[in-house]
Amino acid sequence: MPSEQVEIIRIRDVDFSYNGSLILEDVDLNIQSGDFVSIVGPNGGGKTTLLKIILGLLKPTRGTVELFGSNPSRSKKRVGYMPQHAKFDFHFPVSVMDVVLMGRLAQSRGIGPYSRLDKQVCLEKLELVKLRNEARSSFSSLSGGQRQRVLIARALACEPALLLLDEPTSNLDMGIENEIYELLRQLNKSITIVMVSHDLGYVSRYVQRVVCVKKRVVTHPTSEINGEIINAIYGTPMKMVRHDQCDSGRAGSCINF
Amino acid sequence: MHQFLTDLRSYEFLQNALLASILVSSASGVIGPFVVVRRISYLAGSISHTVLGGIGAVIFFNTLYPQNRIDPLWGAAFTALLSALIIGLVSLHAKQREDTVIGAMWAIGMALGIVFIAKTPGYTSDLMGYLFGNILMVTEQDLYLLVILDILILGAVMLFYNQFLAVCFDEEFASLRGLNIDIYYLSLLAMTALTVVGLVTVVGIVMCIALLTLPAAIASLFSNSLWKIMLMSTLLSVLFTSSGLIMSYLPDIPPGATTILLAGGTYLLALVFKKVSSHGSILRRH
Numbered sequence: 012m013p014s015e016q017v018e019i020i021r022i023r024d025v026d027f028s029y030n031g032s033l034i035l036e037d038v039d040l041n042i043q044s045g046d047f048v049s050i051v052g053p054n055g056g057g058k059t060t061l062l063k064i065i066l067g068l069l070k071p072t073r074g075t076v077e078l079f080g081s082n083p084s085r086s087k088k089r090v091g092y093m094p095q096h097a098k099f100d101f102h103f104p105v106s107v108m109d110v111v112l113m114g115r116l117a118q119s120r121g122i123g124p125y126s127r128l129d130k131q132v133c134l135e136k137l138e139l140v141k142l143r144n145e146a147r148s149s150f151s152s153l154s155g156g157q158r159q160r161v162l163i164a165r166a167l168a169c170e171p172a173l174l175l176l177d178e179p180t181s182n183l184d185m186g187i188e189n190e191i192y193e194l195l196r197q198l199n200k201s202i203t204i205v206m207v208s209h210d211l212g213y214v215s216r217y218v219q220r221v222v223c224v225k226k227r228v229v230t231h232p233t234s235e236i237n238g239e240i241i242n243a244i245y246g247t248p249m250k251m252v253r254h255d256q257c258d259s260g261r262a263g264s265c266i267n268f
Numbered sequence: 269m270h271q272f273l274t275d276l277r278s279y280e281f282l283q284n285a286l287l288a289s290i291l292v293s294s295a296s297g298v299i300g301p302f303v304v305v306r307r308i309s310y311l312a313g314s315i316s317h318t319v320l321g322g323i324g325a326v327i328f329f330n331t332l333y334p335q336n337r338i339d340p341l342w343g344a345a346f347t348a349l350l351s352a353l354i355i356g357l358v359s360l361h362a363k364q365r366e367d368t369v370i371g372a373m374w375a376i377g378m379a380l381g382i383v384f385i386a387k388t389p390g391y392t393s394d395l396m397g398y399l400f401g402n403i404l405m406v407t408e409q410d411l412y413l414l415v416i417l418d419i420l421i422l423g424a425v426m427l428f429y430n431q432f433l434a435v436c437f438d439e440e441f442a443s444l445r446g447l448n449i450d451i452y453y454l455s456l457l458a459m460t461a462l463t464v465v466g467l468v469t470v471v472g473i474v475m476c477i478a479l480l481t482l483p484a485a486i487a488s489l490f491s492n493s494l495w496k497i498m499l500m501s502t503l504l505s506v507l508f509t510s511s512g513l514i515m516s517y518l519p520d521i522p523p524g525a526t527t528i529l530l531a532g533g534t535y536l537l538a539l540v541f542k543k544v545s546s547h548g549s550i551l552r553r554h
Contacts, residue, residue: 066444087444094440103305103437104492113434116445122427149492169445 016043019173019203020065025074027060034060038074038228047199049214050207052224058207061224062177066092088117091171093162095178101151107161108146111137114168136164140194156187174198176206192217272517281404288406289509291414292466295421297502299463300484301494302456306436311359311457313477314370315351316464318377320473322347323398324384331388339409344468348461351377356457360450401472401524403513410469417466421459432456433494470509471524479505482531486538
């Protein structure tokens with residue numbers, strides 16, 4: 012590890028259960044500044060739950076979570092979060108600019124309208140995701156891919172040190188998916204990025220490490236990803252995979268897969 | 269129309285009625301769009317019906333202690349705020365039983381009101397006025413109350429528009445930006461409660477949700493910006509309530525019901541218009 016890297020996310024011994032069933036078990040995870048990490052795993056495996064625990068939106072049943080060295084509730088404003096786009100009410104009357112401006116809530120004066128600076132920052136972020144011309148369009152009139160990019164722009168408008176993205180490329184065709192990953196790679200030069208992704212094969216061309224979530228959490232450097240590991244995450248029995256290269260701080264055992 | 273305008277100059281009760289319509293429209297035009305986009309009209313319906321409990325209690329105690337009478341609207345405002353608080357806390361913390369609790373509050377509030385009014389000695393036709401509206405009975409004191417209501421609601425929404433918009437659109441994101449979403453949600457319900465009290469004076473408990481939501485629903489067919497929808501639904505509200513008053517005057521039909529029929533009819537027409545015009549544009553494209 013280069014010495015200038017700082018620990019941004021530190022999760023120790025975390026369990027999370029909901030209505031009596033264990034969703035996450037014995038999770039340890041470290042994310043350093045500058046990382047570009049993808050969280051992968053099957054549906055219902057706990058990916059989004061892990062993201063929400065990092066953000067402090069969910070409290071772990073056991074264990075500790077540190078974000079920027081303190082409690083997530085105190086440091087959450089330094090995170091730019093992009094939720095899954097499918098959760099929105101598409102009849103909600105907002106323009107693209109209205110949505111991106113929500114990213115400025117913590118920076119703005121608090122009461123009254125947004126400042127000129129806020130608007131300028133938001134236009135720059137829209138420029139970055141190539142949607143500046145759509146600023147006045149209705150959010151509901153956009154395509155799925157455009158909405159994803161608006162939500163990325165909103166997360167960037169927070170001027171975050173860490174970007175957390177929940178399935179930024181779900182339901183997109185290959186071309187747009189590529190474009191979004193390429194944009195994220197550019198952004199990664201200055202921002203740490205953690206994203207949830209359902210497809211492992213494709214994303215591993217871009218990220219440095221892959222965090223596998225299926226109740227337990229295991230971390231692999233991208234170079235290790237092979238067919239065996241993919242099988243293990245999404246289907247066949249776990250004993251096929253050997254995790255001997257994982258160092259203790261970054262990975263757990265995989266017995267429960 | 270001509271008769272109405274002549275009488276408007278000479279009768280104070282008509283002036284009060286028109287003024288009340290305008291004052292209530294400003295509050296409901298601003299709050300209605302929130303209720304529509306946040307999809308809480310069922311909660312607003314429950315709040316409005318519990319109001320009868322408060323009104324009934326005040327009428328009952330006013331007859332028992334005639335030396336210190338208070339305006340029944342104070343009772344309405346108190347119960348509306350109380351039930352908004354209870355309903356808000358239930359919907360924030362007990363998601364599974366939310367609709368049951370809200371439905372129960374709805375009926376319990378009404379039941380309380382009916383019991384109080386039944387036990388009030390003497391003349392009790394006021395009940396019908398509160399259920400179906402009696403805008404021609406608006407007093408000067410009511411008008412002062414409505415002014416306070418407008419100042420509170422317009423002030424709060426103007427200062428915290430961005431926050432309310434963000435909380436309604438994406439609660440989770442708003443909370444990550446450091447907003448206390450429980451406080452904003454409860455304030456929104458409290459403002460809805462106060463607006464409902466104003467609306468009760470114009471169209472009554474049973475019909476007030478229609479006047480709260482229909483103008484906003486019409487406006488949202490034609491705009492994708494919340495503040496424009498607020499402006500439009502305020503204007504529509506003024507239009508519906510004042511023309512309801514005017515049109516009902518000569519034939520002597522209830523103004524509240526006339527107002528609701530106007531609003532409902534316009535909503536249906538707007539839906540048809542929207543459907544036809546979007547269908548037309550599809551045809552042109554092909």
